[in-house]
Amino acid sequence: MTHRFESEAAEPPRTVIFHRFHPKASGPARPHFETDAEPTANETPADEASATASDDTLSDRFVFGTSPQPVSSQPVSLGSAPQESCTDIDVSDIVVSPEPDLHSTATKHRQHARRSDPVRHGLVMLVTVLVMLAAARYVLPGIVEEIRYAQHRGQLRAEFEVAGEGLKNVSLDTLSQAYQMVNAAAGPSVVHIDIHRTAHEAIAHHDVPGAPAILISDQGSGVVVDADGYILTNRHVVAGSDQISVTLSDGRTVDAMIIGTDELTDLAVLKVNADRLMPIPWGDSERIRVGSPVWAIGSPFGLDRTVTFGILSGKHRVVRAKDRYQDFMQSDVAVNPGNSGGPLVDSRGTLIGINTAIVGDTYQGVSFAIPSGIAKKIYLQLREKGSIERGWLGVSLVEVPDDRLQSRNHRIRGAMIAALADQSSGAARAGLKSGDLVISLDDQKVRDVDHLMQLIGNAMAGTAIHLSVIRDGQPLEFDVLLGRRPPPLDLR
Known part of the structure; x- marks a missing residue:
């Protein structure tokens, strides 16, 4: 470490002037020094003796004027010295101040620095702790949030890059070809349905006597699901009809008859006598994922075999209508009056749903379809029996009360039995009771x-x-034989 001593560095060099005096006084002649500093009072002959002891090195320590000059035995002239001239001087008699001990001074500074080190270290530690506390209180939460954001942003960035690379390999021509192929695969199975109803005289002419009957026409869509001439559509499309005609994809128009209908699912099965039909393959409504592309094909406003495109927006949507409780698929496909009964297909052209309902009177971006998993079961039963004999548990159900929603830190989900319909029901014979949680x-x-x-x-x-039930906090198991649902009543 380099130490600078301001006291020594700031002291200006002394100017030493030598005068030769004539021997006017008694005693041996000796040189006299005049400097820019006053002589000290405690100078002694001993000091002079010690000065003369090192005359071999003194010639290197004199400073003349403001720059160092070598000492010579020849006469030296310094400026304008008054009236005397300098001659040879015996340097053995010269008295100078001793050189400062720089090493001793540096040692003192180091000792002082060592004594001040503990205080300095304590202050540094205190400041460090305060800074760390402030960081933990104000800075650390921001850093943690920044790290989380960076991780999330990294994930989004990776997905973005993957999607970008994937889109580079997809052209509009490819998408257009996919739409065309879907229409080519499913389009031949779609039919246009015309319904004719006879209006009641009292409704048509407000009880005007002798008024003739008025034939009301309506329309909808359907899809061929079997080469033997079976067509699946909505019940509300054909309900109350007196005459049904079906226009096939090849332009032929044939009459159709109703095989069976199901009010709860709003499905109906028609039968036509025609050959060379092209049935649509069944798809899997359970496996298709939300966000998948879907297409609707039908006859909105009488526009035969119109194709619209969208995505599957949701699954298991419950829509209540009177005593009907239905499980729907939701999409944003453009569905309008006339699309009812037509197919909802996936990218392979397979049937995943029957378009049934929309929100509002016209398309608003929310439409519903009956899943193909339900539609296929109903179709098979209607084709075989012409009606649906639904099971009946024979109980009245209510939602789980709030005080029973939580059990052992787990949310309980299910349906509670409020009451039994009668003792002859399947639930009563199996041993179920009011208050049981299914x-x-x-x-x-x-x-x-x-x-x-x-x-x-x-x-x-x-x-x-087989039912799993919780009764008084204990799990129980029951095997129940379902009865036949009474049509006029809704006993659940």
Whole structure:
């Protein structure tokens, strides 16, 4: 470490002037020094003796004027010295001040620095702790949030880059070809349905006597699901009709008859006598994922075989209408009056739903379709029996009360039995009681009352089901034989 001593560095060099005096006084002649500093009072002959002892090195220590000059035995002239001239001087008699001890001074500074080190270290530690506390209070949460944001942003960035690379390999021509191929695969199976109804005289002419009957026409869509001439459509499309005609994809128009209808699912099966039909393949409505592309084909406003495109927006949407509790698929496909009964297809052209309802009178971006998984079961039963004999548990159901929603830190989901219809019902014979909480049916967890009603409704009369129940906090298992649902009543 380099130390600078301001006291020594700031002291100006001394100017030494030598005068030769004539021997006017007694005693031996000796040189006299005049400097820019006053002589000290404690100079002694001993000091002079010690000065003369090192005359071999003194010639290097004199400073003349403001710059160092070598000492010579020749006469030296310094400025304008008054009246005397300098001659040879015996340097053995010169007295100078001793040179400052720089090493001793540096040692003192180091010792002082060592004594001040503990205080300095304590202050540094205190400041460090205060800074760390401030960082933990104000800075650290921001850093943590920044790290989380960086991780999330990194994930989004990776997805963005993957999507960008994927889109580079997809052209509009490819998408256009995909739409065309879907239409080519599913389009030949779609039919246009015309319905003719005879209006009642009292409705048509407000009780005007002798007024003739008025024929009312309506229209909808359907899809061929079997080469033998079976067509699936909505019940509300053909309900109350006196005459039904179907226009096939090849332009032929044939009459159709109703095989069976189901009010709860709003499905109907028609039969035409025609050959060379092209049935649509069944798809899997359970496996298709939300966000997948879907297409609707039908006859909105009478525009035959119109194709619209969208995505699957949601699944398991419950829409109540009177005593009907239905499980729908939601999409943003443009569906308008006339699309009812037409198919909703996936990218392979397979049937995943039957377009049934929209929100509002016209398309608003929210439309509903009956899942193909439900539609296929209903179709098979209507084709075989002409009607649906739904199962009946024989109980009244209510939602789980708030005080029973939580049990052992787990949320309980299911449907509670409020009352038994009668002692002859399947539930009563199996031993179920009021207050029992049904949590699963055939190992399928029950979400709520609507879900349990759908599960029971999908099971036919005479089917044996397995129920998991919680009674007074204890799990119980029951095997129940479903009865036949009474048509006029809604006893659930």
